[in-house]
Amino acid sequence: MLWGILAIFVLAALAPWLHRAFPRASGWLLALGPAALGGQYLFRAGEIVGGPPLVETHPWVPALGLELAFRMDGLGLLFALLITGIGTLIVVYAGAYLAGDTRLGRFYLFLLAFLGAMLGLVLSDNIFLLFVFWELTSVTSYLLIGFDHEREAARDAALQALLVTGLGGLAMFAGLILLGQMGGTASFAELAARGAMLKAHPLYLPALLLILAGAFTKSAQFPFHFWLPGAMEAPTPVSAFLHSATMVKAGVYLLARLSPALGGTEAWTGIVATTGAVTFLVGGFVALQQSDLKRLLAYSTVSALGLLTWLLGWGNPLAVQAGMTFLVAHALYKGALFMAAGTVDHETGTRDVTRLGGLFGKMPLSGTMALLAAASMAGLAPLFGFVAKELFYEAARDSVWPLWISVGAAMLGSVGTVTVAMMVSVEPFFGRYVATPKAPHEAPLGLWLGPASLALLSLAFGLLPGGPQGLLASAVTAALGEPSSFKLALWHGLNPTLALSLATLAAGGLLYAARGPLRRAFAAAAGPLSYGPTRAYEWTLQALKGLAAGQTRLLQHGYLNYYLLVFLVAILAMIAWPLLFHWDFHLRLPNSGIRVYEGLWAALIACGAGVAVATNSRMFAVVALGVVGYGIAFLYLLFGAPDLAMTQILVETLMLIVLLLGLYHLPGFAKYSRPASRLRDVLLSVAAGALVTLLVLITQQNPHPARLVEYFSKNSVPLGQGRNIVNVILVDFRALDTMGEITVLGIAALGVYALLKLRLKGGGEP
Amino acid sequence: METLLAVVIGALYAAAFYLLLRRSIVRMLFGLLLLSNAINLLIFTSGGLTRARPPIVPAGAAEATPPFADPLAQALILTAIVIGFGLLSFTFVLIYRYYQERGSDDTAQMRATDP
Known part of the structure; x- marks a missing residue:
């Protein structure tokens, strides 16, 4: 049975090519697939009607107890014959009905995929396998109703059908899980044998209601029936096949299938x-x-x-x-x-x-x-x-x-x-x-x-x-x-x-x-008659859309500054909260002494930052940033990091050149913010800066164990053949990081190049 | 000295945050630049400060003689400096191109995803 269903799916995938190769005869050719399968079922009908059902099991996800279990008894056979028989006629009919339509190949694809899913649905013996096929029929139905996707009515109807049957399907999934838990098995045949136990189970009613939600939405029962007339937006072969003969009967099928277990x-x-x-x-x-x-x-x-x-x-x-x-x-x-x-x-x-x-x-x-x-x-x-x-x-x-x-x-x-x-x-x-x-x-x-x-x-x-x-x-x-x-x-x-x-x-x-x-x-009486579940559906959908739009306006308003503000406040709050309320240690200030030139450099850096913030001249700001950068480079040099100092000086110089060259093309600083919001930002920034200072001091409290440092020091020469430990780490111990760094630079360079070369068409409209 | 540097780092962070919160996009870029410097200095300080003792194994010796500066923090910062440069160059060109196409440097004007 698995192979039959898979064959239909393969045929569906091939349909667009077949249609391109034989545009006139494609309907007749493709109809041979379901016809052959139906013939095979018919051939074995006597055996099934008179004897035990056919059973076929393939492992799927053994760890989860999922298996591709198929079972064909009288009920499954009846549906399988209806699906393949009517399906064959529909494929032929569709070939004539949509003759000359360029989208016919795609139509066959959806139609045959639906046929395969529907067959899987009625032949599954595993409740979860049934659910998978159940959802597949909903999806293919969506595609088929919305086949004429350039018309808004067709799109709306497709969405409506998908939402109604999809929501019902979700409820049913929960119900099926309950059912599987209650019965201790996922097999329909075994569930049917445990009917008495299931009906006495305390969870019987919730499981029943959830499953019925799925069956009733799928089979268009009142008050969920409104999607079915809407589905008439689909091309007529679809209405004839899905929305009268087969898919809408899936709910009825499920009722019949579960009636020994739950009925x-x-x-x-x-x-x-x-x-x-x-x-x-x-x-x-x-x-x-x-x-x-x-x-x-x-x-x-x-x-x-x-x-x-x-x-x-x-x-x-x-x-x-x-x-x-x-x-x-x-x-x-x-x-x-x-x-x-x-x-x-x-x-x-x-x-x-x-x-x-x-x-x-x-x-x-x-x-x-x-x-x-x-x-x-x-x-x-x-x-x-x-x-x-x-x-x-x-x-x-x-x-x-x-x-x-x-x-x-x-x-x-x-x-x-x-x-x-x-x-x-x-x-x-x-x-x-x-x-x-x-x-x-x-x-x-x-x-x-x-x-x-x-x-x-x-x-x-x-x-x-x-x-x-x-x-x-x-x-x-x-x-x-x-x-x-x-x-x-x-x-x-x-x-x-x-x-x-x-x-x-x-x-x-x-x-x-x-x-x-x-x-x-x-x-x-048209006015009063128009009230009904359709109105309720439309109202709910509108309300949902309104809610989503409102939320988006509130959270995704597009003002970059406010995003940053929210981030900053959130992070501050999250760090400051535990610090302030769980403060249980005494802060010892480490004292390694300050030499005069060190203090001067530190002050210079801080002044540079201050000027960069305060100045209204771009040139001044760039120079101030340069002071900060070179100042930090000098600090690196003072505290035993000549490699860092060298890199920092090189990068800082490059950056200064780029900025000075590019700034010429950029506008001067404008004051966009009002004084009140500037004051707010100053307070927030100072608070954040103070918090960082505090955090640095806290990390100084307990010097971390330097096992790694010891390892690098010992192995730098024997393993890395180098005496500069930093270099050895970069090109040997952590070479992969360096690899990543080079890649990032390469991508950034490509991005810069592409941005500079990119010329937008249509008068600068991206 | 650690305490002083902690204060300097805090000042750099404060300046960087303030610039990042501005609507003028060039100021934001400068904030980004300051922030990456501040972060590097933060990592450097957390590794512990050791004056004038680079992590180098002397010729003839099997390993470096302590105390020496933390080589791991230095390796991380070295990577960070270079990547920071890549990031800044890209951001700068992005801003430059945006200004060329749109003629605005106000982030409040950059609200739509598909203008």
């Missing part, structure tokens, strides 16, 4: 089922307000994700069976509808359903496929969506909740789904033909192959529900943690469930017929 408690059912049900209803309600094809589909995806979460929250066998069946049905019809919507957009130049109509005559093939998929979405027999909806109603009739709540909510949301299904299929394809920005034609093969395959699969699974039955049963078994068998059937006989289905269809149809007044009513 079935009151907290689980209460939080997960309620959130799911609310999302189901809110998504459906908001979808009705939309007129953009992709946003219609996006909100109905939110609604569908809510439904899946709801069913997994209940967690009884019937609900999980309905959930897994609906998951497949939704992936098939929603992928097809998104691609069909993209095709309509591609051919007509608009996605607004109120400006579309009567396209069926122009695009019969695409229209048929869209209608088939929409029929599955609405739950019409004999499509697979009907099978799923029947199971959903069965589960609602047999749940832990009061019948009127569960069936009522199920009906209400499903009516919305039916209406939306008609809005995205009947409205653009039938009725009076409306002229569109582009004259529509039937789409090319690449554009209808994807929707056609998925729509026909919906039909095939509906007619022959025995086909996917084994795989679904195996997935249900994995999500339940106990063996389960169920039979899928198209016809359940004349029973109350069928009556509910028919009633839903009728109500949905009526609502569709009343879409005109409905839209007017929504438009009238």
Whole structure:
């Protein structure tokens, strides 16, 4: 499994070159990768459905207990097949959809990288490995939503999706760590076996809440759902793949995966089922307000994700069976509808359903496929969506909740789904033909192959529900943690469930017929309806930016003097504080006597410094600095350091020459500071100087042991072959320092040369 | 003598800090120059003062006869003097070029990273 995932990543890395080499056929070529992998999974499906899961483990960071552990059971296989299967169609579709776009190579790169990450996510058996892939899908999703990065809306939407799912992911990471600590293992399979112990653990609730934060943000559950409609800024292949069929189901996958370990408690059912049900209803309600094809589909995806979460929250066998069946049905019809919507957009130049109509005559093939998929979405027999909806109603009739709540909510949301299904299929394809920005034609093969395959699969699974039955049963078994068998059937006989289905269809149809007044009513209520989590997100983001800007203004104001001032005050305070409050020694002044000429030199140095500070003439200041420098050189000479004296004199002379030559080109001293701030600086400097004096005196208190000096003195001749110990240290004992010093000088010289040669273009604007 | 030098070092530091806090950038440069001299002298004094006894092994002897000046402090200062020169030359040219391009020597004008 590792090699399969790695192969997809390698293919992703090669995609831009492949696209450059075969610009026309690249989509078809690249689709072979996921197709081959999917074929391999399908080939082994019988083995996995009937027998034990495939397990594969490679060492990764053994010291941390991290391993590349993969495990393919029914649940993983179901997702892996959806990812590779739909992924193959999407790659082909993208090749036609973005044909001629110069950025297509990069698009393939992101798309395939996402595919690899998503596969890794559903096949990981290690919770931390899952997290890594989880974040990778967030990052690739960010890149894909912001693919059209020159548009601000796309950038904002990408950031929004990343922030919401990324924050949720962080919370989930904390939850996973807790889970690993509680269970004493990082393996999902072992955690599932320790469910009873985990559920009784005192940390159960915090861990559950943190993990749910990750799952709910990723799967766009209310109130985090708002990023998903925003993500429609992405090119349509991305919306069809990431934001309907695969990535947004990662949260649902995690719920199913962890349900044996954490599910079935009151907290689980209460939080997960309620959130799911609310999302189901809110998504459906908001979808009705939309007129953009992709946003219609996006909100109905939110609604569908809510439904899946709801069913997994209940967690009884019937609900999980309905959930897994609906998951497949939704992936098939929603992928097809998104691609069909993209095709309509591609051919007509608009996605607004109120400006579309009567396209069926122009695009019969695409229209048929869209209608088939929409029929599955609405739950019409004999499509697979009907099978799923029947199971959903069965589960609602047999749940832990009061019948009127569960069936009522199920009906209400499903009516919305039916209406939306008609809005995205009947409205653009039938009725009076409306002229569109582009004259529509039937789409090319690449554009209808994807929707056609998925729509026909919906039909095939509906007619022959025995086909996917084994795989679904195996997935249900994995999500339940106990063996389960169920039979899928198209016809359940004349029973109350069928009556509910028919009633839903009728109500949905009526609502569709009343879409005109409905839209007017929504438009009238647009003001109050605009309040919601999106507003909260925008407000938080603005507040955060404001806070950051304020802090930057406060700390990074750009006034060099104040930076220095802050440094100086901070250092002074840090040194003076312990000195003043932990003063526990008596200061003895060392007394080696002062000879007259020594005292004179010292006074000369101090005077030089004073003149350099006080003078208003640059020339005077330079001369004063020279006095200080030469004075210090003479001190070196007096106290046994002839090498230092020599170097100091040389450097000082050079410096004086440079300064005297250069100062001619620099302005004279100007008095920029006010007297008050000058006084403040004088006080501060004097305090700092006094502190340094004190520190020097303190270091004189206990003469340091001179073991090093002794060593250098003894070994200078035998090891260094030199009699001048300072020289031997420089070129022998500490030669590396000297090497560094030469390098620094070289770099400084290069810098000086470059600065002098640098001529800025454009009238001195750097 | 150590006490006197401690006071001189303090005076050099005070002068250097005051110059560094000025807005006129040439004054800051002078402050930097004074500061590097002050630091060298600080290290020199901390090594202990020994009059007129350079750390040299006399011809024929195996090691230097104490007392002699601390050779390690001297080696460190020697490196520091040279690097200080490199630093100052670079800073000086930087200031010079800035003044050429911008016509200002006031650090309060140098606030933007991307003017």
